[in-house]
Amino acid sequence: MALSRRAFLAAATLPITLAAPRIASAQAGAGRVVIIGGGFGGASAARFARDNFPALDITLIERGRTFTTCPYGNLVLAGRREINSITFGYEKLAARGVRVVHQSVVAVDAGAKQVRLADGAQVPYDRLIMSPGIDLRWGAIEGYDEAASERMPHGWVPSLQPISLLRRQLEAMPDGGRFVMVIPDNPFRCPPGPYERISMVAEFLKRAKPRSKLIALDAKNGFSKQPLFQDAWAELYPGIIEWRGASNDGRVTRVNSAAMEVETEFGEKLKGDVVNVISPQMAAKIARDAGLANQSGWCPIKPATLESTQVEGIHVLGDATIAAPMPKSGFVASAHAKHAVACIAASLAGRAPPAATFFNTCYSHVGADYGISIVGVFRPGPNGFAEVEGSGGVSPRNAALTAERRKEHRQQEALYADGWYDSITDEMFG
């Protein structure tokens, strides 16, 4: 049994009726936790708190009434899924006892421990969780601003721009046309994401517009799961994809959205019928306004507890954080969320925080029945976080598998990716 004998007896002799907040607040370990952001970090934190620490009073502030996931957006882009299949509401989370507030946050007063909302309301907290996601750095690529992103979509922040815009452009592209993708340097949201997108766009082009080409211009010289992606591209989409790294003049420094043209570091100009610019990024505005970010635009945190190093009493989760080598992924955000909630519960009860182990899997769909993955298990280390030695890694390459096992492995990983998606979204919103 999971319960120690002593804890079981304690539970058996106490009335386990969860009392009204006024009683709960008089007990050790109770307190008001406010969560800003209802994505992978925020929704996971709310669910985990309700499941495991019912003495905590949980308020979730999320300006959107629904949440469309970034994961599986590439499958919507490819026409494999519809956007409502990756969009979720907060009703069930609210029914679990989370106070869900659909308002924008205007300011965080860390001294008074209050959050001010757009409607003027003040929300007091004992501890604050900030899980706000990212903003795009307009102007980091010359000429790429919010107006330009209507013509050259990023499709990287669903709450700012639904993936449907890029999908419509892709569907309208002439056969024989060119899809240009601009990929940023590290750090950015979802390291394998652009390459899953390349795969899914190529799958669509091969099926629907077979004379078309995709050219990816990358500010980096290498990327997550690169050998696996490139093996798959050569096998599934020969002649469609060209990927250019930074040392091959792949870095884009300027765009002209009116002309649908991008310009590289060394002055080469390329036009695209569709131009997808995944621009450089930073922590979302609310985190920066609250003083949580440093000059990098990202939020430094204490590895043991995920508390901000800049502002006391605030835990920062997910993509907004500086947490390398942990990737910026939804799975990591949900892992952060659970740890932060546990640390908060311990702190409110006057206890030491639990030890941290963070686990991440990123699945990528490369083609039909063809999935690949990367796993990482991380703990706090001397300089931030460190991977647990001997653990993690990527799916085996083709050469390491028999032909029969290869097909089965790729099929299983594609299936398990769907399983991951359903499990994690059910946990957050089910």
Place this chain on the structure above:
Amino acid sequence: MKIRIALCALFLSGGVVNAPAFAQATDTALLIGGCQGCHGVSGQGGHGIPSIKATHSRDEFAALMRAFSANERPGTIMGRISRGYTPEQIALLAAHYARPQ
């Protein structure tokens, strides 16, 4: 649910705080948090991902994880994961997910 009752009871017990039991229940909740991502909130699985809820005895579960770690059991991902955890952490997971004896 088991963890919720344990943690709830430990909070409502007021002054005398059972630190080791609280720590163990918290550690377990955090550990299963990783498993939940694929195996589901209650370990029920789906889309070919196996159920791990009450499907094995405690010893079988721990042995399975050791076999994954040693690459003795075929899988796609479990070895890469299980090598990230200590035997003590595996024991907590095994206790949590075990078939009732």
